[in-house]
Amino acid sequence: MSFHIEAKPGDIAEIVLLPGDPRRAKYIAETYLEDAFCYNQVRNIWGYTGMYKGKRISVQGTGMGMPSMSIYATELVNEYGAKYVMRVGSSGSLHPDVKKMDIVLAMGACTNSNLFSHIFRQYSYAPLADFELLKTVYELGVKQGKPISAGLVCTDDHFYDSDEEMQHVLAKHQVLACDNETAALYMVAARYGAKALSILTVTDQMLTGETITPEERETKLNDMIELALETALLL
Numbered sequence: 001m002s003f004h005i006e007a008k009p010g011d012i013a014e015i016v017l018l019p020g021d022p023r024r025a026k027y028i029a030e031t032y033l034e035d036a037f038c039y040n041q042v043r044n045i046w047g048y049t050g051m052y053k054g055k056r057i058s059v060q061g062t063g064m065g066m067p068s069m070s071i072y073a074t075e076l077v078n079e080y081g082a083k084y085v086m087r088v089g090s091s092g093s094l095h096p097d098v099k100k101m102d103i104v105l106a107m108g109a110c111t112n113s114n115l116f117s118h119i120f121r122q123y124s125y126a127p128l129a130d131f132e133l134l135k136t137v138y139e140l141g142v143k144q145g146k147p148i149s150a151g152l153v154c155t156d157d158h159f160y161d162s163d164e165e166m167q168h169v170l171a172k173h174q175v176l177a178c179d180n181e182t183a184a185l186y187m188v189a190a191r192y193g194a195k196a197l198s199i200l201t202v203t204d205q206m207l208t209g210e211t212i213t214p215e216e217r218e219t220k221l222n223d224m225i226e227l228a229l230e231t232a233l234l235l
């Protein structure tokens with residue numbers, strides 16, 4: 001048991017899917033996992049373990065933002081031995097080539113957060129995905145004909161009142177999408193020795209104003225979820 005996860009030793013699989021939204025975690029467990037049990041209800045940030053096509057997989061909500069992600073990622077890796085941590089998140093895009101419901105694999109994540117400045121001080125650390133995971137998911141997505149691209153994302157500390165001018169600058173410099181957690185996941189995984197990938201679905205295309213509902217963010221991101229689950233079978 002850790003401060004934020006009440007699982008018993010051995011309850012959590014080595015492969016963990018990480019949606020921000022705990023209700024997306026519940027949806028994934030109920031829709032895709034056999035014999036799933038809920039190992040965490042602390043703060044209603046649910047976590048489940050079950051079987052997907054014979055492979056043991058966990059799915060753990062992380063809440064929103066870098067601090068929350070860093071708490072769950074740290075406890076999963078350090079206290080529960082998670083080896084592969086795959087975020088399955090929603091995201092926004094101002095890039096004209098990235099459409100609503102496209103899947104973006106975060107090769108790396110820039111950020112405006114100072115969360116890790118006590119570690120890196122004046123250095124600008126570049127949080128990166130695990131290459132093996134990135135390659136596996138990308139190849140699978142292309143083979144399945146999914147609308148998938150891989151590139152840089154920005155992990156923003158803001159959801160509202162983002163710096164719009166800066167978002168355009170980022171898009172011009174090939175930042176494909178923004179979320180609130182990827183940089184923290186990559187940094188924690190690198191620090192403690194796990195392999196991480198952030199798979200994002202573009203739920204908000206800010207240039208066109210296209211968006212989806214909260215319920216759809218829970219239950220309609222199946223392409224991304226299935227890609228993560230199918231990748232787990234190859235690990």
Ligand SMILES: O=P(O)(O)O[C@H]1O[C@H](CO)[C@@H](O)[C@H]1O
Nearest residue numbers: 019020021064089090179180
């Ligand atoms: O849908 P999730 O995985 O929570 O991800 C995105 O959605 C939340 C904001 O609505 C932030 O956590 C952002 O990163």
Ligand SMILES: O=c1cc[nH]c(=O)[nH]1
Nearest residue numbers: 091092178179180204
């Ligand atoms: O961080 C995020 C996530 C979803 N949609 C956005 O616009 N931003």
